[in-house]
Amino acid sequence: HQSSTGREERRFAEVPRESIKLMAESTGVELSEEVAALLAEDVCYRLREATQNSSQFMRHAKRRKLSVEDFNRALRWSNTETVCGYGAQDALPFRPLKEGELFFVEDREINLVELALATNIPKGCAETMVRVHVSYLDGKGNLEPQGTVPTAVQSLSEDLLKYYQQITRAILGEDPHLMKVKSVSHDLDQLNRLLHMVKSLVQNPYLYLGSYVRSLVSSVMYCILEPLAASINPLNDHWTLRDYAALLLSHIFWTHGDLVSGLYHQILLSLQKVLSDPVRPLCSHYGAVVGLHALGWKAVERVLYPHLPAYWANLQAVLDDYSVSNAQVKADGHKVYGAILVAVERCLKMKALSLTLAAEGSSAGLPGTTTGAVGFRENSPGLSPPPEPLSEPPLGIASHLQAGGAGCQWEEWTPVSLPAMYCELYSFFGDSLAVRFSTDPPLGGAPPPGPCQPLEGRKEPASSAPNLENTRKMPQLTASMNISPRQDGSPRMEPQPPSLAATVPGRSLSRSSSSSSVSRSRSSSSRPGRSTSQSRDIFPKSRFPLPQAGPPAFSFIIGGRQMGRRCQGRRFQTSFTPTPPLTTLPPRAYAHKLPVIGRVSKPVRRWTCSHYSLHLPL
């Protein structure tokens, strides 16, 4: 076709006479300048006329979009030949040809034989049908949202209001109940959608949430903690919702924690309140544990750990009750148990890790870094995803809290020594805890030259034996990656405390990062110079040595929700499967398998509906 050039300010397309001449030449007719000009003008006029006529066909077909068909009808009724071949739905590329100043529509050649014999014929479209539903009973279906918005949103600025309307329309259909979680608490789907929306809100780098973080957090907290209406029905999978909400909470916190001062403090307080309230149903407790877990090991250590003795008694009572009427509650109890176990385990490991690192860091000549967490933070400067469970950014806030927040409970909290903690926890969990730690020494101690095993199709590609410990942590890692697939340059990852960064010498950086954050370095797959052997060398150093020796290799699954219900007693958490063969892939190839992490692709979807905190796949 011809180019439509807008010379001055034009309300319509014009066909220049050059195009007319060109077209005439292409058919072998020589046109004089005059004729071409006249013709051009006439063609423009006819085109406009046809366009105007075609809009009628669109209007009567009750459409908003003018179709090629409409235009052809207009042409046909004005006794003009229709233009064929433009009815396809996909857009036609309109390309310029530099040399000739020519514009043309790319016309692909189609092999008719292939087309005719094609086997991938689309399945017939679904049958047209009519569905009826009572939309509004006595005109009272939606008295509230009639043109108005809930009060929570009325104070928004105009732009935000528009944004809000777009979002609500996209997510809740035409039912704007945003930020009113309670109104939809009966509907898990709705809640799920809501949470996803909150996630995308949080992720949106162009949106400054400001004080709205607080309301977002309260919505999310509601999902984590409240005994939802849906929880009554055991078939409803509200656990996943809580898991996801917890993840989201931590994510909001990691990214926007600095926007609202005292947020961390508040969250911890409310979680603690729930946990210490025995009247609350188990699902609320579960939520609290998961929430703490998601907030990081420090939170677990500070809140959950001191509470454990008191709480344990309650839980124990539930779990030991074998009556039939209690079955449901007991299943819930197992859930809580599992959650606590996972939380505590990681807490211990992290603590251990941080201690080792701290020691390492100071030995490497870092006098400034005394606490493990800080030392640890240094180790991750080059890594793009900060919300790695090991690193502990909230510490900044937490310490700020500790400094400024008056009367909070953990102000007088004094770190418990690691062995003491372990001993105490062991008294609660017994073998099940020990077993989780026992897996490491034999594997780490003997660098395994096992057969190579390709890892495609795994959620967690990092299931190589030497990194088993890290592998276990993968779920947390992956999960937090899921909710924060951010690019480099996202504002949150810059704020490395400059003083700390400055104190990091290059050597210690490379060493410690390769040693302590193997799992993280996996996510940054294109790391040069990293080799498995290297990491193996260093790995043992960071290992928490435990006396228990377990089977040489196994994968460990804590009963998820379905399993939890089925198994009896506390034995459910010891199910063993043979270990997958160890990989000997060269690091590069290995790294190639990894980019799944951090990408929102298929695994994410699976992930969000699986049980991140309880199911530890290998």
Add this chain to the structure above:
Amino acid sequence: MTPLLSAPGKMAAVQDGPMELDTEKETKPEILSDGTSKLSGNAASGTLSSSPLTAGGAPKQEDQQTLIAVLQFLRRNKLSESVEILRREAGLEDQEDSQTLDGSGGGKGDRDGGEANSLLSRVSITSAAAPQSTLTPITVKRANEQLDVSVVLSAYSQQGDPSLYQVYYSGLKNFIESVLDCHRAELSQLFYPLFVHMYLELVYNNHENEAKAFFEKFGGDQECYYQDDLRVLCGLTKKEHLKGNEVLLDFRTSRFVLRISRDSYQLLKRHLQERHNNQIWNIIQEHLYIDIFDGMPRSKSQIDSMSGSFAGEARREVNKVKVFHGLLKEPEIEVPLDDEEDEAENEEGKPKKKKTKKDSMGSKSKKQDPNAPQQNRIPLPELKDSDKLDKIMYMKESTKRIRLGPENLPSICFYSFLNAYQGLTAVDFTDDSSLLAGGFADSTVRIWSVTPKKLRKVKSAGELNLIDKESDDVLERIMDEKTASESKILCGHSGPVYSVSFSPDRNYLLSSSEDGTVRLWSLQTFTCLVGYKGHNYPVWDTHFSPFGYYFVSGGHDRVARLWATDHYQPLRIFAGHLADVTCTRFHPNSNYVATGSTDRTIRLWDVLNGNCVRIFTGHKGPVHSLAFSPNGKFLASGSTDGRVLLWDIGHGLMIGELKGHTDTIYALKFSRDGEILASGSMDNTVRLWDSTKAFDDVETDDFTAATGHIHLPDNSQELLLGTYHSKSTPVTHLHFTRRNLLLAAGGYSSQ
């Protein structure tokens, strides 16, 4: 039963006696010829067509010029007979002209009425028309067209200095801007028509550059609701293009009507005479019709509410004709009171008995309704037994009807068409809400049963022979169980189906399509019975009469046609709209037909004589939906501008404006008792309006009725009872069940 494709002008020919202007109604250009003649006076309009487009006091010379042109044309086509008649009639009409200025005047109307009656009594007229229709070869059309155009264009023969046009116009503009406020609003009405005519004059006289400059300079000043027309106008810069452009042809052939108070008019006249501004004065004289009234000049808002139509406001006198808007007397049916109900609920049964009696009393009292037409004004089909049964059912149902009101809103059921990839274009429900029909852009019509009862075909002829015709359940036996299904597809059209309409007895379905035909389908056999050909252009809408038998259709050829199901040619052609007829509706008493058009007017036509009895202006966009109130007094109309306007038919006045929708309104419906008006739109909402309040608030004092100057209260927000959102489904159709449950329908669109 498909009729032969014969010249569709036949009917009109007979209607107007031997003086048939041959091909006229067949194609659009010929309708234009009507316009021309009408412009020139009654001579033509009385004889050319049944359309009573208001004729006016056109100067005599022009009148005669046109007559001569027509005579020439007739002679050239060897229609000597017609020439004779025209001559005779012209002489006659000249006299009549002096008597009655308005075109739809007395004697002629009577004559029309007489003819119409004979027509409606189903006298076969085909034989009479046949010989004449053979006289109309296709070639005539072309000649006719050209002649018309030249006649019309000759209107622009006089020309001034093209470079001075801008001076003229800005001179007038300055003058109008300097006059007193009260006059300014009125005189500002002149801007748009003057602007267009001056521009066209420039274009016609080949002053392309001056025309462009003129447009550039003053195009932006015009009222926003004329933007659509201006867009057409600005593309037009060549004389050659003028010929083919029907929109502008209409603009020039029909005189733009302005209503101006005498004071303002005097002011204008004085100014123009002082300045010797002949150019503008000539245009005003020749192309505008200034309707002068005595009294206070109107305010800007008053003017704005009435303007916006393609050819200005309606003249006052057109809306003065008496319209019998009352309802017909209900046929007296012995309502056998439900024995079961009487027995089962003795206590309730008794009051019900009284109620039904009251109802029948009520219908009797309607007989005395001074506004009701004579019962046999329009011959109506006799009631069959099945119809009577249905009526009884209807009465029973209506006793159970919910009384709606602002406190008692209807429940809404939404029928969503899913997977309608082919594009849903039209929907209709049967009156008893048992069937649902959808018209689709892929030229199919689909019918669904809304009740659990499946759709069954009648058995084939051979099988029917085997049936025992004496058996009690013969009606059941004739149905073929094998064909039972929830939905049926009717194929036959060759273009998108733009409207569907069920017959009141649920035996037939009408569909109109882009292919120019209206088809009648049987719902017993699910086959096409008749294809009514006559429009020759896309038919946008069709609607069954509330008593069945008649139906009306309107389309791209700018005319609405009245048909009877057993005639393959139209009984009436309602011509007068200046653009496509987009929607058509029957008045509840079946004596009138309302049509909405792209020219942004609504016209009400008398079925008896084909006269246009009301012209309603005020819409700012094409009218896409119409609804009569159940009592027949009021009309609601919705357009692309998202506004619903309410009209008082008896007084011919606009009485309300309902603002709220943000997109085209495709569906309008009054509740069964008329208390609630529901409107459905492309903006995916259904809105309910308090129509009782809207109608009660209107004070139609004599002064308003006499002058037509209305004060619209801006009370849309008070009248809006509710906005109901669908889930991304534009509302295509609305229907109140007999118990006042609101059914809405539309095709789900995934974008």
